[in-house]
Amino acid sequence: MVLSFTKSGIYCEAGDFYVDPWRPVERALITHGHADHARPGHGAYLATDAAAPVMRHRLGDIALDTIHFGEARQIGGAQVSFHPAGHVPGSAQIRVEVDGEVWVVSGDYKTTDDGFSEPFEPVKCHAFITECTFGLPVFSWTPQPKLVDEIHDWWAKCQAAGRPAVLGAYALGKAQRILSHLNPDQGPILTHGAIENTNAVLRAQGLHLPDTIYVTPETKIKDHPGALVLATPGGMGGPWMRRFPNASTAFASGWMALRGVRRRRAADRGFVMSDHADWEGLNTAIKDTGAERIFVTHGYTSQFARWLTEQGYDAGIVETEFEGESLDAPSEEEAAP
Amino acid sequence: MKAFATLFTALDQTTKTNTKVAALADYFRTAPDDDKLWTIALLSGRRPKRGVTTTLLREWAAEMAGIPLWLFEESYPIVGDLSETIALVLPPATGTSDKTLTDWLGIVRDIGQHEIEDRKAIILQAWSTLPPIERFLFNKLITGGLRIGVSQKLMTRALAQATDIPETELAHRIMGDWTPDTTTFEDLILTDDPTADASKPYPFYLAYQLEGLDALGDASDWAAELKWDGIRGQLIVRQGQHFLWSRGEELITDRFPEFAQLPDFIPDGTVFDGEVLAWQNEAPMPFNALQKRIGRKTVPKKLLKDAPAVLRAYDLLEQGGEDLRDQPYAARRKRLEALLNDLPDTLPLRLSETLDFQTWDDLGQIREDARNLHSEGLMLKRLASPYLSGRKKGDWWKWKVDPLTIDAVMIYAQAGSGRRANLFTDFTFAVWNGNELTPFAKAYSGLTDAEFRQITAWVKKNTIERFGPVRSVKPTHVFEIAFEGIQASPRHKSGVALRFPRMLRWRHDKPIKEANTLDDLKEMLETYG
Numbered sequence: 001m002v003l004s005f006t007k008s009g010i011y012c013e014a015g016d017f018y019v020d021p022w023r024p025v026e027r028a029l030i031t032h033g034h035a036d037h038a039r040p041g042h043g044a045y046l047a048t049d050a051a052a053p054v055m056r057h058r059l060g061d062i063a064l065d066t067i068h069f070g071e072a073r074q075i076g077g078a079q080v081s082f083h084p085a086g087h088v089p090g091s092a093q094i095r096v097e098v099d100g101e102v103w104v105v106s107g108d109y110k111t112t113d114d115g116f117s118e119p120f121e122p123v124k125c126h127a128f129i130t131e132c133t134f135g136l137p138v139f140s141w142t143p144q145p146k147l148v149d150e151i152h153d154w155w156a157k158c159q160a161a162g163r164p165a166v167l168g169a170y171a172l173g174k175a176q177r178i179l180s181h182l183n184p185d186q187g188p189i190l191t192h193g194a195i196e197n198t199n200a201v202l203r204a205q206g207l208h209l210p211d212t213i214y215v216t217p218e219t220k221i222k223d224h225p226g227a228l229v230l231a232t233p234g235g236m237g238g239p240w241m242r243r244f245p246n247a248s249t250a251f252a253s254g255w256m257a258l259r260g261v262r263r264r265r266a267a268d269r270g271f272v273m274s275d276h277a278d279w280e281g282l283n284t285a286i287k288d289t290g291a292e293r294i295f296v297t298h299g300y301t302s303q304f305a306r307w308l309t310e311q312g313y314d315a316g317i318v319e320t321e322f323e324g325e326s327l328d329a330p331s332e333e334e335a336a337p
Numbered sequence: 338m339k340a341f342a343t344l345f346t347a348l349d350q351t352t353k354t355n356t357k358v359a360a361l362a363d364y365f366r367t368a369p370d371d372d373k374l375w376t377i378a379l380l381s382g383r384r385p386k387r388g389v390t391t392t393l394l395r396e397w398a399a400e401m402a403g404i405p406l407w408l409f410e411e412s413y414p415i416v417g418d419l420s421e422t423i424a425l426v427l428p429p430a431t432g433t434s435d436k437t438l439t440d441w442l443g444i445v446r447d448i449g450q451h452e453i454e455d456r457k458a459i460i461l462q463a464w465s466t467l468p469p470i471e472r473f474l475f476n477k478l479i480t481g482g483l484r485i486g487v488s489q490k491l492m493t494r495a496l497a498q499a500t501d502i503p504e505t506e507l508a509h510r511i512m513g514d515w516t517p518d519t520t521t522f523e524d525l526i527l528t529d530d531p532t533a534d535a536s537k538p539y540p541f542y543l544a545y546q547l548e549g550l551d552a553l554g555d556a557s558d559w560a561a562e563l564k565w566d567g568i569r570g571q572l573i574v575r576q577g578q579h580f581l582w583s584r585g586e587e588l589i590t591d592r593f594p595e596f597a598q599l600p601d602f603i604p605d606g607t608v609f610d611g612e613v614l615a616w617q618n619e620a621p622m623p624f625n626a627l628q629k630r631i632g633r634k635t636v637p638k639k640l641l642k643d644a645p646a647v648l649r650a651y652d653l654l655e656q657g658g659e660d661l662r663d664q665p666y667a668a669r670r671k672r673l674e675a676l677l678n679d680l681p682d683t684l685p686l687r688l689s690e691t692l693d694f695q696t697w698d699d700l701g702q703i704r705e706d707a708r709n710l711h712s713e714g715l716m717l718k719r720l721a722s723p724y725l726s727g728r729k730k731g732d733w734w735k736w737k738v739d740p741l742t743i744d745a746v747m748i749y750a751q752a753g754s755g756r757r758a759n760l761f762t763d764f765t766f767a768v769w770n771g772n773e774l775t776p777f778a779k780a781y782s783g784l785t786d787a788e789f790r791q792i793t794a795w796v797k798k799n800t801i802e803r804f805g806p807v808r809s810v811k812p813t814h815v816f817e818i819a820f821e822g823i824q825a826s827p828r829h830k831s832g833v834a835l836r837f838p839r840m841l842r843w844r845h846d847k848p849i850k851e852a853n854t855l856d857d858l859k860e861m862l863e864t865y866g
Binding site: 260300307 | 405
């Protein structure tokens with residue numbers, strides 16, 4: 001086995017390193033900066049140079065070495081390289097080759113190009129360790145241009161009604177993906193602190209985002225008529241929202257595909273937007289690797305593994321501590337300062 | 338169907354009542370009459386008979402989606418809604434359709450007359466021509482349910498805005514025994530002819546839960562009765578016939594043949610409001626005696642004898658064909674009492690007596706004793722009040738007895754469906770029987786969304802075993818369970834069945850050892866069963 005599954009995480013014996021481990025280890029290769037993949041306490045970190053700034057911002061002074069996409073590096077008996085996963089800027093699939101056998105760890109990924117993150121690249125391998133957050137045939141994403149139009153339409157309707165438009169999205173990735181496609185000429189764009197902090201990091205590494213206004217305790221919404229407010233899902237559920245009375249609320253998440261979830265969140269609108277692959281995306285990605293062995297990590301694992309087995313793959317389930325796209329996402333927000 | 342889909346989307350995208358009413362009113366101003374009539378029918382719970390089983394729909398949907406049936410079945414509980422699951426798994430539509438809501442409902446209504454293969458062709462054709470939301474709505478129509486967050490009250494309010502006909506008048510017009518095949522929008526809504534339908538009931542006046550006695554003012558302005566746990570019913574005698582309506586606007590005349598003799602004794606143009614109860618030895622029987630009657634469309638003789646029904650009348654809405662609803666309650670009661678006084682007591686009609694009291698304290702004491710009188714509390718009615726329609730605050734209040742409560746341990750959890758998909762919301766509770774925990778009740782309401790999220794996270798981490806969708810969990814949490822009544826039940830392991838169990842409080846302060854016991858439950862059965 002090129003990689004094995006241990007209590008601390010996915011382990012490569014030949015190179016004596018872990019991929020996205022959840023317990024402190026000597027050497028960790030990190031797919032991307034989300035809190036369930038990039039955890040504190042490891043001896044040494046390796047991540048793409050595009051993922052590094054966010055990780056430093058979140059994890060502080062860590063021993064972090066960086067690597068370019070596609071660059072090969074020898075670690076002990078293993079050759080590793082990082083390839084775009086299309087999940088968030090800098091997110092990677094990690095390819096590990098030992099004695100001619102190739103395994104790939106997907107991390108989190110989506111196969112469609114969001115025009116912001118480096119687009120997903122399929123990597124040929126013998127074994128593919130894949131997430132399946134949305135591994136059921138009921139998940140099929142709306143094309144992004146249509147989503148972006150829907151968001152602008154909703155924003156315009158809110159402006160016409162004189163209500164602030166508050167849109168909930170993950171502080172790292174989703175919020176900036178949306179932001180990068182917003183038309184700043186339509187009105188002012190306000191941001192929750194956790195989102196603004198990430199914006200600053202991404203802007204500093206050269207990613208372009210429209211100008212935003214950081215919501216402070218002194219912010220008065222009436223000073224910003226026609227505003228769209230980007231909020232964290234947690235911020236929307238708490239006292240932070242009190243400064244936006246009469247707001248129209250929306251969430252951007254893959255879970256918004258389900259009407260029941262939409263109604264449970266009691267938001268006015270739900271935009272079906274995920275940074276994870278939908279059913280079609282997962283199946284295509286797996287097919288494109290050419291792999292025969294598939295390990296599914298987080299999501300609808302039992303259903304998806306059974307489906308893959310019936311499709312002729314040698315598929316198994318691996319229990320991990322990855323969370324995928326959680327609507328309530330407390331860990332993700334607590335990680336942000 | 339596009340206009341209806343646009344309406345649905347507008348309703349679905351807001352939680353604000355006014356926005357919903359505005360969207361509906363707009364629809365009622367612009368849609369064709371046929372579609373309006375169907376919309377009224379659907380939103381007042383009238384729907385065509387189901388012509389295709391859901392089993393077939395699942396098979397056809399899986400086939401069209403190119404997935405095995407098991408994968409469809411696994412997806413369904415996660416989505417929580419069959420119509421939505423089907424709409425989500427199907428490939429994008431390949432054609433388009435200009436059919437109206439009425440066209441589609443015609444198809445839905447008639448589909449049962451076709452051979453199975455033709456039914457399949459009709460369904461697949463619909464699926465391949467409808468865009469996602471219309472497809473979802475079509476599935477809702479064909480599976481027979483359209484709960485889209487609009488009550489009949491909201492619908493009526495919107496219709497009033499669109500037609501300039503008063504809301505209470507409309508509420509009355511849309512009552513009764515009609516379908517879009519037996520009437521038209523013109524006849525039902527726009528024409529004011531109350532005699533057109535002899536069976537037409539009045540909209541029920543519904544009481545709110547009492548918030549406090551302080552706001553009620555002087556006790557002498559009020560009448561009170563015991564509140565009975567039966568079926569709220571409206572009994573109509575017109576044109577030599579009788580009709581019995583339940584509060585859910587279901588015509589249940591045939592289920593209670595004991596009332597068939599009434600037209601011989603009661604003049605035409607008489608309408609009672611009251612409670613249908615199973616009745617023996619001049620006292621109400623437990624609710625489950627009546628329960629046996631509810632489910633039966635025809636009633637065997639033995640059941641008629643074992644659980645005879647009466648109407649305990651508390652109001653008179655029509656006499657001599659005259660609508661009395663604008664008269665004060667006191668005047669209506671006087672007429673009711675006079676009318677019932679003259680009738681032989683062999684008839685299945687009883688007066689729901691008013692209680693004797695001078696002060697609110699007097700009444701409070703009667704309430705304390707209500708459970709022993711087989712009553713679930715008191716009804717307070719303002720003597721000067723007219724009979725309003727629908728749930729209105731101010732003149733009628735229910736003052737229920739406090740529920741019975743017991744502290745129990747959660748032992749099983751199951752995910753909810755629909756709005757609560759992805760959350761564990763359905764729990765089984767147990768009490769101690771020696772060192773064992775014996776399950777005795779299921780409950781799924783009473784917690785806040787935040788508490789459901791908290792318990793869901795806990796269940797995921799503390800599952801012992803899975804039995805299909807049900808998980809056994811480590812006995813850890815104690816909840817105070819409230820319920821309205823308790824009865825012996827040989828079908829349940831605990832030997833008891835509770836009425837309306839729900840979670841009153843999450844007892845974070847109680848260790849499981851301090852939960853109640855089966856003996857405590859049996860003692861309650863002894864006292865209140």
